[in-house]
Amino acid sequence: MGQITLTFPDGNRKTFPAGTIPAQVAASISTSLAKKAISAQVNGQHFDLQWPIHEDATIAINTMQDDAAALELIRHDLAHVMARAVQELWPDVKVTIGPVIENGWYYDFDRAEPFTPEDLGQIEAKMKEIINRRDPVTTEIWDRDRAVKYYEANNEPYKVELVGMIPEGQPIRMYWHGHWQDLCRGPHLQHTGQLPADAFKLMKVAGAYWRGDSNRPMLQRIYGVAFRNREALKDYLHFLEEAEKRDHRRLGREMDLFHMQEEAPGQVFWHPNGWRIYTTLQDYMRRRQNANGYVEVNTPQVVDRRLWEASGHWEKYQEHMFIVEVDEEHAREKSVNALKPMNCPCHVQIFNQGLKSYRDLPLRMAEFGSCNRYEPSGALHGIMRVRGFTQDDAHIFCRESQIEEETRRFIAMLSAVYADLGFEKFRVKFSDRPDMRAGSDEVWDKAEAALQSATEAAGYAYELNPGEGAFYGPKLEFVLTDAIGRDWQCGTLQVDFVLPERLEASYIGEDGAKHRPVMLHRAILGSFERFIGILIENFAGKLPFWLAPRQVVVASIVSDADDFVREVVARLVSAGVRAEADIRNEKINYKVREHSLGKVPVILAIGAREVEDRTVTLRRLGEQGTQTVALDAVVAELAAAALPPDLA
RNA sequence: GCCGGUGUAGCACAGCGGUAGUGCAGCGCUCUUGUAAAGCGAAGGUCGGGGGUUCAAGUCCCUCCACCGGCACCA
Numbered sequence: 001m002g003q004i005t006l007t008f009p010d011g012n013r014k015t016f017p018a019g020t021i022p023a024q025v026a027a028s029i030s031t032s033l034a035k036k037a038i039s040a041q042v043n044g045q046h047f048d049l050q051w052p053i054h055e056d057a058t059i060a061i062n063t064m065q066d067d068a069a070a071l072e073l074i075r076h077d078l079a080h081v082m083a084r085a086v087q088e089l090w091p092d093v094k095v096t097i098g099p100v101i102e103n104g105w106y107y108d109f110d111r112a113e114p115f116t117p118e119d120l121g122q123i124e125a126k127m128k129e130i131i132n133r134r135d136p137v138t139t140e141i142w143d144r145d146r147a148v149k150y151y152e153a154n155n156e157p158y159k160v161e162l163v164g165m166i167p168e169g170q171p172i173r174m175y176w177h178g179h180w181q182d183l184c185r186g187p188h189l190q191h192t193g194q195l196p197a198d199a200f201k202l203m204k205v206a207g208a209y210w211r212g213d214s215n216r217p218m219l220q221r222i223y224g225v226a227f228r229n230r231e232a233l234k235d236y237l238h239f240l241e242e243a244e245k246r247d248h249r250r251l252g253r254e255m256d257l258f259h260m261q262e263e264a265p266g267q268v269f270w271h272p273n274g275w276r277i278y279t280t281l282q283d284y285m286r287r288r289q290n291a292n293g294y295v296e297v298n299t300p301q302v303v304d305r306r307l308w309e310a311s312g313h314w315e316k317y318q319e320h321m322f323i324v325e326v327d328e329e330h331a332r333e334k335s336v337n338a339l340k341p342m343n344c345p346c347h348v349q350i351f352n353q354g355l356k357s358y359r360d361l362p363l364r365m366a367e368f369g370s371c372n373r374y375e376p377s378g379a380l381h382g383i384m385r386v387r388g389f390t391q392d393d394a395h396i397f398c399r400e401s402q403i404e405e406e407t408r409r410f411i412a413m414l415s416a417v418y419a420d421l422g423f424e425k426f427r428v429k430f431s432d433r434p435d436m437r438a439g440s441d442e443v444w445d446k447a448e449a450a451l452q453s454a455t456e457a458a459g460y461a462y463e464l465n466p467g468e469g470a471f472y473g474p475k476l477e478f479v480l481t482d483a484i485g486r487d488w489q490c491g492t493l494q495v496d497f498v499l500p501e502r503l504e505a506s507y508i509g510e511d512g513a514k515h516r517p518v519m520l521h522r523a524i525l526g527s528f529e530r531f532i533g534i535l536i537e538n539f540a541g542k543l544p545f546w547l548a549p550r551q552v553v554v555a556s557i558v559s560d561a562d563d564f565v566r567e568v569v570a571r572l573v574s575a576g577v578r579a580e581a582d583i584r585n586e587k588i589n590y591k592v593r594e595h596s597l598g599k600v601p602v603i604l605a606i607g608a609r610e611v612e613d614r615t616v617t618l619r620r621l622g623e624q625g626t627q628t629v630a631l632d633a634v635v636a637e638l639a640a641a642a643l644p645p646d647l648a
Numbered sequence: 649g650c651c652g653g654u655g656u657a658g659c660a661c662a663g664c665g666g667u668a669g670u671g672c673a674g675c676g677c678u679c680u681u682g683u684a685a686a687g688c689g690a691a692g693g694u695c696g697g698g699g700g701u702u703c704a705a706g707u708c709c710c711u712c713c714a715c716c717g718g719c720a721c722c723a
Contacts, residue, residue: 106718114652206718207651214720218651221718249716253659262696262714317723342723376649376721377714385722470723521723558680585680593684607682619683626683 007058016053023049023190026061036063038073038194039187046072048187050139064194064228072100075226077137077189078127078200079105082224084180085126086111089119095182096158096210096219103236104200104225108208110158115220120202123222127200134193135178139186141171147183158210159183199233200226243484248536249382255541255599257549258383266380266387268529273549276578277532280547282368284644285392285417285525291646292413294366294394299346301370302337311345312502314338322372322387343369344496344521347395348503351517356507361517362398362406368528369393382533389527396520397505400446403495406520407454407476414478414491414524415458420645421535422544426491428460429477431468438472439497447495447518448474472498478524482538490531494521541599542621545641546648550600552579552638554616555591557607559583564611568604568631575639596621602638 002018006025016025022040026033026049040047041060046069053059062069079098086093086109098107109115115123142150144163151159162183166172175184177192189195201224208221227233244250252258257274260267270278289296302324308314313321322339340346347365356363370390379385396406411428418426430451433444451474455462462476469475478491496519499505506514525531535543545551552572556565562583572579582591588605595603604616605626616634619626629637640648 117653204717205652208719209650212720214650218719220651223718260715265714311723313723320721320723344723373722378649378651378719379721380715472723555683556680557682560680587679587681587686588683589681590685591683596684603683605683609682617683624683 004053005056006053007056009058009060018054019052021050021052022047022059022061025053025059029061033061033063037061038063038066038189039069041069046187048139049190051187067228070228071226073187073189074195074199074228075100075105075224077192077195078224078226079107080175080177080180080182080184080188081127081130081192081195082123082202082222083107083109083182084177085123085130086222087180088130089122089126094156094158097162103227104203104223106208106221106223108210108219108221110210110217110219115205115222117205120205120222124202128197130177131192131195131197133178134191136191137188138176139188140174140176142174144172147172147174151183196226196229198230199228200224201233201237239484246484246537246540247382248384248533251536251541251599252383254597255549257536260383264388265377266375266385268383268386268388274532276549277535277543277547278528280644281525281528281532281535284420284646285368287644287646288413288417289364289366289394292364292409294364296366296368297347297350298367299340299343299350299369301339301372303340303346305336305338307345307349308338310503311348311499313341313345317341320374320376322374339372340369341371341373343367343371343391343393344395344499344519345503348499348505348519351397351505352503356397356517358399358507358509358515360397361507362396362402364394364396364406366392366394383529384533386527386529389529391527392523392525394522396522397500397507397517398520399515400443400450400518403447403450403518403520404454404457407451407493408458410493410520410522411455411458411460411476417524418478418480418491422538423480423482425481427479427481427487428455428462429465429479429489430455430462431465431470431475431477433474434467434469434471436471437469443497444474447497451476451493451495470494470496472496480534482534483540486537488534490526490534491524492522492526495519496521542601543599545601546644548599548601549578550580550595550598551577551642552602552604553582553591553595553600554579554604554606555582555588555595557588557605559585560608561606561611564614565606568606568616571631571635572638575635575642577635577638577642579638592619604634 003015004018004020005013005015007013022042023034023037026037037049039049039062041062042053043057064070079100083095083098087095090111094110096108096110098105147163148160151163163172173184173186175182175186175188203223203225206221206223207218210216210219225236227236252274255273256271257277258268258270260269286296305314321341324337324339326335347367350365351363368390372388375385375387398406432448455476473495475492475494477489480488480490482488500516500519505517507517509515554565554568556562565581565583569579569581592603599621601621603619605619606616610616614631615628616631617626617628618634
């Protein structure tokens with residue numbers, strides 16, 4: 001048997017017989033390391049302590065101190081322990097897959113009876129029992145036939161299918177946790193006793209399609225979360241509570257921004273407070289667009305199916321459109337229309353009016369386009385995913401040679417807008433050509449290169465999403481990260497070679513001949529509804545002053561102050577501040593509490609002293625202290641703060 | 649659309665086969681108040697819609713709708 005040389009992280013080298021397993025390497029260092037070891041990094045690969053090493057390599061032994069490895073193993077082993085617990089409790093349940101996900105894992109089961117919340121408690125107890133058994137984890141490599149026969153004999157059809165999916169030449173690895181067995185690529189811990197019995201929790205049961213395919217059976221998925229210790233779990237559960245307090249549906253009610261009701265599922269009833277946010281944001285975007293060379297248009301809501309057939313949407317998205325049929329009772333001829341689900345075909349109609357010259361390009365056509373889509377009922381979510389929404393949409397008609405410059409300008413505008421709205425950082429994703437696509441490779445080459453180089457020129461790194469582009473062209477997607485670390489994909493820029501062709505857009509070039517323009521579809525916010533939801537959650541309702549629907553409440557302390565309160569409100573309103581009076585017969589404590597819960601950024605309290613001195617006592621949301629200031633100074637300061645960032 | 653859960657007063661919730669309850673908000677009265685809930689009083693609900701079982705149904709069954717959590721979808 002040959003020898004191999006292993007290099008340790010400190011640079012030391014040692015020779016071992018070929019086929020040595022990391023467990024033996026750990027034991028050669030110390031018995032305590034052998035006990036504490038959970039896995040190894042071998043040539044950078046996450047390695048099971050039982051996998052043999054056949055050649056020279058770098059090696060590092062992982063213990064629970066190594067965050068990434070520890071969390072990966074804890075979550076992965078718990079997935080197995082949970083599956084085992086379920087099968088111990090209900091032997092007829094069939095197991096499928098159970099991967100590690102962010103903060104935990106899930107495992108999908110096939111069981112006739114639904115799992116109940118009580119079942120989760122029972123499973124959790126059984127898992128703790130299994131952990132306390134300290135069962136050793138062992139592994140073997142089987143050949144395909146043996147694995148298939150084994151699973152057929154054990155009536156585990158999903159596992160049979162999984163074995164069949166493992167590519168030729170890749171090992172089919174079996175793991176044993178005591179007597180329980182699962183197909184798994186590993187690695188795993190040494191024994192179940194290495195798992196923290198008090199740092200995991202089963203969270204919820206949910207349906208999930210086998211292999212993500214809605215034509216295949218619905219399985220039952222159990223989600224769990226796990227961390228290295230009890231404190232980390234507690235922190236995470238606390239984080240969930242905090243996230244719930246930011247929920248835009250809850251804040252929407254508490255701040256009286258909007259509501260939704262049964263008669264109009266997926267559509268928003270904007271209350272005065274919410275609509276102030278909406279119009280403030282829209283006015284801001286309109287100024288930004290004007291400053292960036294866009295022209296604004298507006299197009300019809302109800303459009304005959306012929307246009308959607310021509311654009312290709314009828315064929316693909318008919319099921320998801322609101323159809324409006326007009327019959328002979330009302331009109332001479334029956335017609336079938338759709339509420340517009342998008343604006344682009346209408347924008348091409350405007351482009352097509354009159355002859356366009358190359359001198360007209362690039363033509364940046366913007367619309368706050370009100371769209372309706374019949375989204376599947378299960379997709380609806382507050383104001384984030386709705387059936388009626390308004391996009392900050394625009395289409396840039398340009399020549400291929402202008403794609404790069406237009407992309408660069410767009411990214412500059414988008415980053416300025418995001419910064420103004422409180423998002424300093426965003427990520428860029430680039431999706432290139434899919435297998436099914438329109439247009440020649442030559443054109444795709446040019447479009448992809450233009451998007452990439454414009455992104456790089458703008459100083460942004462991008463993540464590649466291979467093959468995820470639209471069938472009509474490559475795209476960029478812009479992803480915001482919010483205050484508690486969640487990602488939101490908002491902006492997009494898509495190159496489209498197809499729609500101008502289908503809807504016969506053209507311009508006259510310098511050569512006097514007709515040419516096809518390229519269309520860039522682009523949005524920065526995405527939809528106002530969703531973006532306002534994101535703003536609410538990002539700021540936990542405490543919107544920046546300029547966006548706050550109620551900026552100032554002027555509250556009387558004694559009724560003798562009422563006249564001065566009204567005067568202060570009038571001064572603020574005429575200075576452009578959204579101010580209102582609260583002269584109800586209530587204690588100042590009560591008023592402060594109520595307006596603080598309503599997320600009003602500034603409360604001005606006025607009692608006898610303030611009336612006497614023509615001052616106000618100012619209290620800012622989230623602060624304990626107050627300051628008493630002269631009226632003129634406060635009006636000037638608040639008027640300045642109320643200006644949108646592009647006007648300040 | 650699929651799986652599971654939920655739907656009781658404006659809001660948050662209790663009641664789970666025998667004449668609909670609590671807190672807060674709202675309304676009335678008293679209090680003129682100094683920075684996160686003053687006191688008292690009178691009200692307020694065809695218990696999501698429809699159908700069924702029963703002497704009797706928020707309570708049990710069926711069905712539809714909406715919402716919540718996932719999955720699938722997202723031009």
